[in-house]
Amino acid sequence: MTFSYSGRVTEQVMRRPVAGVTVTVDLVIFTVRQERLQVLLIERGQGPFLGQRALPGGFIRPGETLDEAACRELWEETGLDSRQLHLEQLRAYSEPSRDPRGRVITVAYLALGPDLPLPVAGTDAAAAHWTPVYAPDGKGLSLAFDHDEILRDGLERARSQLEHTTVAAAFCPEPFTIAELRGIYEAVWGFKLDPSNFRRKVTRTEGFLNPTGGRRFPDVGRPAALYQRGPAELLLPPLLRTSEVAFL
């Protein structure tokens, strides 16, 4: 199968609207596993940047919104269900040289979810792997296309969202403890938080956490109360990351 885009580089054409722009969606999917922030990357099986790592994504289809395309790609490439994750649009990237195949504009999405197993049943998802965002050597990941930039933007957006919204709970498989929720903040922000002050802040915010009544018994120490996500979306007042600066 082939599709072609034909254009001529004359003055006339320059003023004509671009009919053949190709639009893709790319996904920055974060989770926290092994106490580290990890991003889902695929190994490219074809085309440019073959063998290199990249964000999952793909072309949009005729009747689809970008949101729908993002959900579909999420499913096709990772086997994850969009109902289990928080999904939001990041922004569009449009450098003409960003894709060697031609004019491809991509709209990036940010997805945040719990540490789910990736059903690798024979699909494209076979090439998908969780990868720590903070490399041990502190170097970047060097992804295909402009995906390093997209990843940076996604990381900054995720960090900011944790301050102002309750999305952090989307990282936690229910039911979860306050210590687990705190672990999310610590992994995403890259520094430790005071357990007692953190607890006060999240419990004060009405509608953030619903106590289930149950408790979790760790190997050692006092058992922790269990919670589910509440209806609140916004965090008022915000939970600010002051002073401390994370690497990357």
Place this chain on the structure above:
Amino acid sequence: MTFSYSGRVTEQVMRRPVAGVTVTVDLVIFTVRQERLQVLLIERGQGPFLGQRALPGGFIRPGETLDEAACRELWEETGLDSRQLHLEQLRAYSEPSRDPRGRVITVAYLALGPDLPLPVAGTDAAAAHWTPVYAPDGKGLSLAFDHDEILRDGLERARSQLEHTTVAAAFCPEPFTIAELRGIYEAVWGFKLDPSNFRRKVTRTEGFLNPTGGRRFPDVGRPAALYQRGPAELLLPPLLRTSEVAFL
């Protein structure tokens, strides 16, 4: 120029990328004039929604980034120079039914600038008019396409940006007084601020305002010191709009 993309042959039609997507940029351009927040609208001279008001915008061209297209449209449709405004990407809108002409995805931009004259010299800009965002009757503006939604999103983004960044100064022709800067916040947020507390906050933030040494003599009252924009971009700590809720 031709480029080709080869994919698998299964499910041919559904898996084929969309070649015919058209991409536009639309601009939400805000200014404050006559102590009110106003948005630049054009009256549509053709095509669908003829005669109805809409946000300025247009098709992207082959070699252009979205940012460049936004700058160009700004110039073509309003005669404004992008160096005089703050310009940032808002987000992409992709409902398949949003444009009756076919599949058109638009990337919206937010522009904030001082109350500049619109050079209307024979260009498309003739149809451009500043329009108060808060209609006296409290009703929406009913713009073409999904531009009401884009405008709402732009307004919310502008309000949020005032809290966390120094862009408010982009609304003020230099040099400006602190009272003028406060007027920007009041117009965008839709409620009054305490003059003395406002002054303290903005003067405390290092790099927000540079005193010129000059003063402005009003018709009545003590003269005000004049300032220029400083190098700072971020507002730390943020200037929060607590409690009060603006209409719309």
Place this chain on the structure above:
DNA sequence: CCAAAAGTGTTGCGTCTACACCCATGG
């Protein structure tokens, strides 16, 4: 008992709101 983690209390510091007050100008 001890170790470890959950959870509470308290203190001191900084910021914000509200409002009183002073300053500089034109009339």
Place this chain on the structure above:
DNA sequence: CCATGGGTGTAGACGCAACACTTTTGG
């Protein structure tokens, strides 16, 4: 002098970082 808006001072409320302290479990 007064009116008007620019600009400063200050007291009380509030939020938060830091850290001591208590509670609840397993070993």
